[in-house]
Amino acid sequence: MEHKKTHILSLKAQISILIALIVLTFMAIGVTKIEMGAYSLAVILVIAAIQAYIIMAYHMHLKFESPFFRVMVILLFILFLAVLFVTFLDYIYR
Amino acid sequence: MSESIHETKEPSYLEVKSHKGIWNWLLTTDHKRIGLMYLYAMITFFGVGVILGLMMKLELIAPGKTIMSAQTYNSFFTLHGIIMIFLIVVPGLPAVFGNFFLPILIGAKDVAFPKLNLLSWYVYMLGAVVALSSQFLSGGAPDTGWTFYAPYSFKTSTNMLPAVLGAFILGFSSILTGLNFIVTMHRLRAKGMTWMKMPLFPWALYGTAWIQLLATPIVGITLLMVVAERTLQIGFFDPALGGDPILYQHLFWIYSHPAVYIMILPAMGVVSEILPTFAQKTIFGYKAIVISTIAIAFVGYFVWGHHMFTSGMSGVALYIFSLLTFLVAIPSAIKVFNWIATLYRGSIRLETPFYWAASFIFVFMIGGLSGLVLGSLATDVYVHDTHFVVAHFHYIVFGGVGFAFIGAMHYWFPKMYGRMYDASWANIGWLFFFIGFNFLYMPMFYLGILGMPRRYFDYVDKFHNGNIVSTIGSWVMVFGLVVIVANLIKSARSGPLADDNPWNGKTLEWATSSPPPLENFEIEPVVTEGPYEYK
Numbered sequence: 001m002e003h004k005k006t007h008i009l010s011l012k013a014q015i016s017i018l019i020a021l022i023v024l025t026f027m028a029i030g031v032t033k034i035e036m037g038a039y040s041l042a043v044i045l046v047i048a049a050i051q052a053y054i055i056m057a058y059h060m061h062l063k064f065e066s067p068f069f070r071v072m073v074i075l076l077f078i079l080f081l082a083v084l085f086v087t088f089l090d091y092i093y094r
Numbered sequence: 095m096s097e098s099i100h101e102t103k104e105p106s107y108l109e110v111k112s113h114k115g116i117w118n119w120l121l122t123t124d125h126k127r128i129g130l131m132y133l134y135a136m137i138t139f140f141g142v143g144v145i146l147g148l149m150m151k152l153e154l155i156a157p158g159k160t161i162m163s164a165q166t167y168n169s170f171f172t173l174h175g176i177i178m179i180f181l182i183v184v185p186g187l188p189a190v191f192g193n194f195f196l197p198i199l200i201g202a203k204d205v206a207f208p209k210l211n212l213l214s215w216y217v218y219m220l221g222a223v224v225a226l227s228s229q230f231l232s233g234g235a236p237d238t239g240w241t242f243y244a245p246y247s248f249k250t251s252t253n254m255l256p257a258v259l260g261a262f263i264l265g266f267s268s269i270l271t272g273l274n275f276i277v278t279m280h281r282l283r284a285k286g287m288t289w290m291k292m293p294l295f296p297w298a299l300y301g302t303a304w305i306q307l308l309a310t311p312i313v314g315i316t317l318l319m320v321v322a323e324r325t326l327q328i329g330f331f332d333p334a335l336g337g338d339p340i341l342y343q344h345l346f347w348i349y350s351h352p353a354v355y356i357m358i359l360p361a362m363g364v365v366s367e368i369l370p371t372f373a374q375k376t377i378f379g380y381k382a383i384v385i386s387t388i389a390i391a392f393v394g395y396f397v398w399g400h401h402m403f404t405s406g407m408s409g410v411a412l413y414i415f416s417l418l419t420f421l422v423a424i425p426s427a428i429k430v431f432n433w434i435a436t437l438y439r440g441s442i443r444l445e446t447p448f449y450w451a452a453s454f455i456f457v458f459m460i461g462g463l464s465g466l467v468l469g470s471l472a473t474d475v476y477v478h479d480t481h482f483v484v485a486h487f488h489y490i491v492f493g494g495v496g497f498a499f500i501g502a503m504h505y506w507f508p509k510m511y512g513r514m515y516d517a518s519w520a521n522i523g524w525l526f527f528f529i530g531f532n533f534l535y536m537p538m539f540y541l542g543i544l545g546m547p548r549r550y551f552d553y554v555d556k557f558h559n560g561n562i563v564s565t566i567g568s569w570v571m572v573f574g575l576v577v578i579v580a581n582l583i584k585s586a587r588s589g590p591l592a593d594d595n596p597w598n599g600k601t602l603e604w605a606t607s608s609p610p611p612l613e614n615f616e617i618e619p620v621v622t623e624g625p626y627e628y629k
Contacts, residue, residue: 076308079395086396086414087344093408 129194175240201284225260272306298363361498373440450501461489482542508592526574533567
């Protein structure tokens with residue numbers, strides 16, 4: 001059970017990530033002010049997905065981990081999508 | 095199972111005093127002491143839950159008002175459910191026996207994050223206090239049932255917020271424990287202990303931990319949505335605000351059905367430990383049990399809709415959920431087959447833990463097969479929200495987790511306290527409990543088929559006989575429980591000293607002293623063979 005050396009982000013990188021997350025948050029708020037109908041929700045979800053990716057990649061160190069952990073996270077997303085799919089079998093066919 | 099393990103002369107974990115007085119417990123990071131702290135807290139809460147259940151059964155001994163009003167009865171079954179589900183059966187086996195035995199069973203000194211482990215206990219206690227405060231604050235005790243269904247949960251004027259927030263906080267404790275166990279099993283297994291040499295109780299905890307980690311946040315968010323609905327009038331679930339009450343049921347059961355597997359998987363793990371020891375025989379189909387454990391954990395994610403067959407879901411969803419529910423029966427049945435096959439031609443020792451494990455199989459089979467009645471669309475519509483569901487639920491949850499918990503207590507008691515209990519009293523306690531349990535819950539199947547609805551404090555005369563039998567059964571069962579608890583408490587203090595391996599078990603906990611030293615083993619164990627290699 002060997003431990004890999006912990007990857008430590010530089011201060012500059014951490015501040016850049018923080019700024020990116022704040023900007024994306026304001027973008028998500030800004031989108032609600034623009035009339036895009038049903039597309040607003042899609043745009044907000046895309047922005048939220050980008051934020052989630054940044055957090056997982058850098059704060060949760062997935063970018064620096066072995067492929068094993070990345071595969072596990074992908075499997076969890078597949079599980080999540082499967083749960084959504086089953087839920088929507090109700091909403092679509094109700 | 096291992097080499098290089100010698101009898102230790104180190105002081106036991108109970109003799110090591112790292113702090114003064116009560117702080118020796120409250121500041122401990124030893125997984126064994128933390129397991130015992132969970133145990134004592136849960137026994138206390140369980141006592142309250144049992145008393146509430148007894149009072150409810152007493153109310154139902156005759157039609158009409160007997161000892162309490164309808165509103166009090168509503169509050170009693172709500173509190174009974176909150177205590178039993180959120181404080182006992184969901185955290186129960188992992189928090190108590192997982193904490194105490196997981197590191198020992200895999201040959202580790204402690205869990206991966208001991209301080210996080212202690213924090214989990216404090217979070218658990220905080221959640222318990224917040225949830226139980228709902229009973230005593232002005233506004234009245236919650237009356238929605240433990241499921242907090244919309245629209246009740248945002249319409250009721252009772253103390254819903256503390257109850258929901260308490261459940262939310264308890265979820266964090268569950269997540270932290272699950273995370274701790276996963277990392278512990280990935281990182282701290284003894285030298286030579288490959289995944290396929292790991293005992294089955296840790297395997298069950300592994301499957302459970304993933305459910306805890308992945309499903310619990312969903313109910314956390316759902317309960318926060320209820321809080322937002324009540325306080326900010328956001329229309330998640332209220333149709334008047336544009337919400338959908340069935341969405342609440344989806345979100346609640348996406349967690350709460352896997353939670354049934356959080357409860358039952360560790361119970362199955364306990365039975366898989368007890369049976370080979372008392373049959374003195376290698377467990378039949380080790381790999382099949384491991385695979386079925388993971389299969390139950392995985393398929394269990396997709397069967398939540400069977401709680402909602404009468405909610406107004408789409409027909410397509412109904413068929414899919416019914417099919418998936420039947421699928422989950424397959425790995426459960428594989429386990430039962432393997433347990434029975436383990437006993438076949440074994441050298442069976444009729445000791446108390448064996449009685450509990452064998453009776454677990456009996457009640458679990460009744461609970462599981464009655465579950466197929468509920469998983470089938472046509473029959474579910476007929477018995478939905480009747481006493482049949484209450485009977486099925488208690489056969490699975492109380493019969494499953496309860497029998498496994500008490501069985502585990504008798505199996506591992508010599509290791510935990512270094513003392514033996516009085517076997518005669520333990521067997522008498524089991525007998526009364528087993529008989530009382532069946533008299534308590536079996537009539538409920540009959541009452542449910544006759545049409546008696548659940549959660550009513552009154553009923554028509556034709557249900558009277560079944561309720562009398564059921565109430566008397568509750569007295570017999572509680573008598574057995576009192577005998578069991580009294581015997582264990584007395585034995586923990588003054589029972590005869592136990593051998594290191596009183597049952598001739600093969601897993602690692604039996605290779606160290608009773609009770610174990612602070613770091614579990616004097617010499618780090620090296621595993622050379624499977625966990626149940628009886629010659």
